[in-house]
Amino acid sequence: xxxxxxxxxxxxxxxxxxxxxxxxxxxxxxxxxxxxxxxxxxxxxxxxxxxxxxxxxxxxxxxxxxxxxxxxxxxxxxxxxxxxxxxxxxxxxxxxxxxxxxxxxxxxxxxxxxxxxxxxxxxxxxxxxxxxxxxxxxxxxxxxxxxxxxxxxxxxxxxxxxxxxxxxxxxxxxxxxxxxxxxxxxxxxxxxxxxxxxxxxxxxxxxxxxxxxxxxxxxxxxxxxxxxxxxxxxxxxxxxxxxxxxxxxxxxxxxxxxxxxxxxxxxxxxxxxxxxxxxxxxxxxxxxxxxxxxxxxxxxxxxxxxxxxxxxxxxxxxxxxxxxxxxxxx
Amino acid sequence: xxxxxxxxxxxxxxxxxxxxxxxxxxxxxxxxxxxxxxxxxxxxxxxxxxxxxxxxxxxxxxxxxxxxxxxxxxxxxxxxxxxxxxxxxxxxxxxxxxxxxxxxxxxxxxxxxxxxxxxxxxxxxxxxxxxxxxxxxxxxxxxxxxxxxxxxxxxxxxxxxxxxxxxxxxxxxxxxxxxxxxxxxxxxxxxxxxxxxxxxxxxxxxxxxxxxxxxxxxxxxxxxxxxxxxxxxxxxxxxxxxxxxxxxxxxxxxxxxxxxxxxxxxxxxxxxxxxxxxxxxxxxxxxxxxxxxxxxxxxxxxxxxxxxxxxxxxxx
Numbered sequence: 311x312x313x314x315x316x317x318x319x320x321x322x323x324x325x326x327x328x329x330x331x332x333x334x335x336x337x338x339x340x341x342x343x344x345x346x347x348x349x350x351x352x353x354x355x356x357x358x359x360x361x362x363x364x365x366x367x368x369x370x371x372x373x374x375x376x377x378x379x380x381x382x383x384x385x386x387x388x389x390x391x392x393x394x395x396x397x398x399x400x401x402x403x404x405x406x407x408x409x410x411x412x413x414x415x416x417x418x419x420x421x422x423x424x425x426x427x428x429x430x431x432x433x434x435x436x437x438x439x440x441x442x443x444x445x446x447x448x449x450x451x452x453x454x455x456x457x458x459x460x461x462x463x464x465x466x467x468x469x470x471x472x473x474x475x476x477x478x479x480x481x482x483x484x485x486x487x488x489x490x491x492x493x494x495x496x497x498x499x500x501x502x503x504x505x506x507x508x509x510x511x512x513x514x515x516x517x518x519x520x521x522x523x524x525x526x527x528x529x530x531x532x533x534x535x536x537x538x539x540x541x542x543x544x545x546x547x548x549x550x551x552x553x554x555x556x557x558x559x560x561x562x563x564x565x566x567x568x569x570x571x572x573x574x575x576x577x578x579x580x581x582x583x584x585x586x587x588x589x590x591x592x593x594x595x596x597x598x599x600x601x602x603x604x605x606x607x608x609x610x611x612x613x614x615x616x617x618x619x620x621x622x623x624x625x626x627x628x629x630x631x632x633x634x635x636x637x638x639x640x
Numbered sequence: 641x642x643x644x645x646x647x648x649x650x651x652x653x654x655x656x657x658x659x660x661x662x663x664x665x666x667x668x669x670x671x672x673x674x675x676x677x678x679x680x681x682x683x684x685x686x687x688x689x690x691x692x693x694x695x696x697x698x699x700x701x702x703x704x705x706x707x708x709x710x711x712x713x714x715x716x717x718x719x720x721x722x723x724x725x726x727x728x729x730x731x732x733x734x735x736x737x738x739x740x741x742x743x744x745x746x747x748x749x750x751x752x753x754x755x756x757x758x759x760x761x762x763x764x765x766x767x768x769x770x771x772x773x774x775x776x777x778x779x780x781x782x783x784x785x786x787x788x789x790x791x792x793x794x795x796x797x798x799x800x801x802x803x804x805x806x807x808x809x810x811x812x813x814x815x816x817x818x819x820x821x822x823x824x825x826x827x828x829x830x831x832x833x834x835x836x837x838x839x840x841x842x843x844x845x846x847x848x849x850x851x852x853x854x855x856x857x858x859x860x861x862x863x864x865x866x867x868x869x870x871x872x873x874x875x876x877x878x879x880x881x882x883x884x885x886x887x888x889x890x891x892x893x894x895x896x897x898x899x900x901x902x903x904x905x906x907x908x909x910x911x912x913x914x915x916x917x918x919x920x921x922x923x924x925x926x927x928x929x930x931x932x933x934x935x936x937x938x939x940x941x942x943x944x945x946x947x948x949x950x951x952x953x954x955x956x
Contacts, residue, residue: 350849358848365841466676466685467955470890484873560836560869566678566862569835604841611830611845618830619804 335582335598338632342605350612360491362608363601364483367493368393368552369571370600373578374497374504374593375548378541379445380579381508381591383521386545387449388434390571391456396426397553398460398469398563405472413478419557423550430456431546435539453572461565468564476561483558493555497597500551505593507544517541521588578603581632602632667729667924668703669695670722671917672715673758674736675708676955678834679862679888683910683956684734691917699925704917712736716744723748730754730920734913738763754923758916770923771933772916774908776807777814778938779885780859782906784818786940787855787881793822795854795880798846800863802834811859811885827853832863839866847874855881861888864902871901887941887949888956895946905941907949910956912936 346353372389379386404419411418430452437448463469471479485492508514520527520537528534557563580586581602582595606628610621671692676682685708692704707722709715715736722728731748735741735757742763749755749767757768765771787797799815802808812829819826827850832838839858843866846853856871856879858864864884871879879901884891887907894902915936922928941949 352848355848358845361844361848365844461675461677464682465955466682467679468890560840560865562836562865564678564836564862565676565682566835567837607841608845608848611828611842612849618801621830 332583332592332595334635334637335592335595335602335632338581338635339598339602339605341635342602342609342628342632346605346609346612349609349615353609353612358608358612360494362604364491364493366600366604367497368556369574369578369603370497370597371500371548371552371555372545372571373575373582373596373600374500375545376575376579377504377582377584377591377593377596378508378517378544380576380584380586381521381588382517382538382541383524383588384438384538384541385445385449385576385586386434386542387446387572388430388453388456389545389549389575390568391453391460392427392430392546392549392568393553393556393571394460394563394565394567394569395456395463396423396430396550397557397567398463399423399426400553400557401469401471401563402463404475408472408475413475415472416475416479420554423553424547427546427548427550427553428543429546430549431543432539434546435542438542439535439538457565460563460567464563464565466565468562471557471561476558479558479561481558483555496551496555500548501593501597504544508591508593513537513540518590522590574600574603577629581629603629666701666703668705668726669730669732669917669920669924670719670728671704671706671732671913672719672722673706673708673734673913674715675710677710679956680886680908680910683951683954684913686951686954686956687911687914688917691914695917695921699921702921702924704921709736712740716740719744719748723751723753727751728753729924730756732756732758732913732916732920734758735760735762742767754920756916756920758913769931770916770919772912772919772936773934774912774936775938776810776908777817779906779908780811780814780816781818782814782938782940783857783883783885783904784815784824786904787857787883788819788822788824790881791824791854793824795824796850796852797824797826797855797857798843798850798853799826799829800832800839800842800856800858800867801829802831802860802863804831808859815857815859832858832866834860834862836862836866839863840870841866843867843870844874847871847876853879855879855883858882858884860884861886861891861905864891868902885938889951889954892941892946892950895941895943896950898943903942905946905949906938907936907941908938909936909949910954911951 400419400423403422404415407415407418434449434452437443438445482492487495516532516537520534524534578599579596581599583592606625610616616624671688673684673688674681676685688706692706695702695704707718709718731753738760745762746767754769755767756770758772801812828846830842832842856867858867861884867882882901885906887905887909891905895905919930923930
């Protein structure tokens with residue numbers, strides 16, 4: 311088999327072979343579903359699965375963006391804070407526009423939040439690439455900035471959505487399209503678009519090449535700065551899309567919105583088979599990773615094995631086992 | 641109750657001002673509190689600033705300086721800075737953590753300042769002149785007694801708890817003691833870290849796991865918001881009560897409106913900082929003795945008295 315990480319997915323994958331690296335997270339997912347069913351048959355009920363997959367949508371969408379950043383050799387710790395900040399910006403602008411625009415304020419809000427997300431991503435990207443600051447430190451800095459901004463905007467309390475918009479906007483989280491909850495539809499659309507960009511476009515191949523070996527990429531005439539900055543912009547756009555699905559759920563942004571999401575996002579990406587050191591990204595693996603994380607939390611509540619004090623420890627063990635299943639299935 | 645107190649304090653103040661100069665020397669009260677990083681601390685900041693403004697207006701001889709700090713380390717630096725610049729006559733402090741703040745507060749005390757500790761006690765209780773706190777055990781207990789009464793002592797409950805801390809443990813203990821002896825059964829109890837999103841998910845899971853739930857108790861109102869949304873989505877109608885605690889204004893609004901599922905509330909009021917600042921000021925302007933311990937009750941807030949606990953301008 312071709313060594314994909316070394317040359318960064320420049321060659322087309324042979325179609326007739328099962329790629330075990332890609333299959334790893336799905337094997338882990340299947341194993342988890344089986345264990346869950348044995349523990350409590352309620353686990354596989356349509357209702358429970360719909361709930362769990364729906365609420366994994368935020369992490370999944372943000373993690374799809376993180377797959378670009380990480381496979382290009384970067385890292386973004388600011389996504390949780392950024393999600394809270396752009397959520398706040400979106401609600402404030404929708405509330406301000408509601409008086410004049412009525413429910414079309416939601417459409418305007420969606421436009422504004424996309425712009426805010428892209429700008430936040432651009433700021434991260436420029437600091438990392440033009441400022442040449444380690445991504446870990448740069449985004450740790452913006453993580454604090456975005457968190458402080460949402461705290462400032464909300465006076466430490468909460469920013470609730472205007473009552474007149476609440477019911478009109480609610481279906482974006484609670485509604486469904488042909489029986490599939492809307493956030494799941496949105497996640498799938500995002501993942502399809504992202505895998506097209508990452509696997510089928512020139513940009514996607516450059517992204518992987520930069521992550522695999524920066525110097526080689528530069529000698530091949532790729533603008534590393536541009537490729538990495540765009541990856542952060544894509545990340546920002548994904549955070550904004552997640553915010554669009556998030557707002558109708560509880561209808562408010564608070565200083566604790568999106569707390570520690572960055573860690574869940576990075577975990578989802580890594581469970582999905584993307585190496586933290588960069589190189590090849592696995593979009594669908596990332597989505598599976600996000601669902602796995604949410605399923606583990608759900609399973610902890612539905613099972614009666616674990617004392618509430620030990621839940622986090624068992625979650626940690628399951629994540630490590632999921633990684634091992636992946637490694638061994640290579 | 642608070643409101644009448646302030647009126648009384650203000651009335652007292654104006655009488656005192658009318659009498660010939662009690663003390664001409666200007667007194668400085670420094671207030672050190674955590675920065676607003678979630679609803680409750682945001683309420684503390686709001687009420688501290690409100691108290692400072694009101695007291696400065698009522699008593700020109702008293703200056704109140706409010707300083708917020710995002711962490712225990714920052715709070716240590718803040719009170720050192722406060723005392724370095726000027727003479728502090730009193731320090732009102734809501735400590736981030738007991739251990740780290742004890743020594744620095746002792747240093748202020750040793751300069752002769754009056755020390756008022758709010759909510760979280762210091763490791764050495766002898767440092768404080770006045771201690772003002774709420775009653776976390778009562779938050780759980782009052783809620784539990786309400787449920788025992790309304791459900792006629794029988795039913796299935798699920799509970800959401802916060803972040804593993806003394807505050808959380810006390811509320812849970814108060815609740816468990818409150819339902820002891822009745823046939824109310826806690827089906828499940830899990831941590832949701834005082835976070836609405838985590839509470840939403842946990843409540844969805846409870847609803848999937850248990851076909852019949854009579855009442856839900858989230859030991860904080862942030863979590864209750866998530867719980868209510870999850871119940872609404874499920875369309876389940878057997879849940880008679882979904883209760884919280886703390887006194888968040890969104891929930892007090894429900895009580896005022898006579899909500900069926902959330903008809904009551906139990907306070908752990910951030911306005912306790914205001915009580916503490918007013919009492920500390922009384923020490924200087926009224927020569928009213930205030931040394932001691934004040935434990936604010938967590939009485940049942942019902943439609944009848946909810947207005948007393950409703951602060952529409954506060955962020956919490």
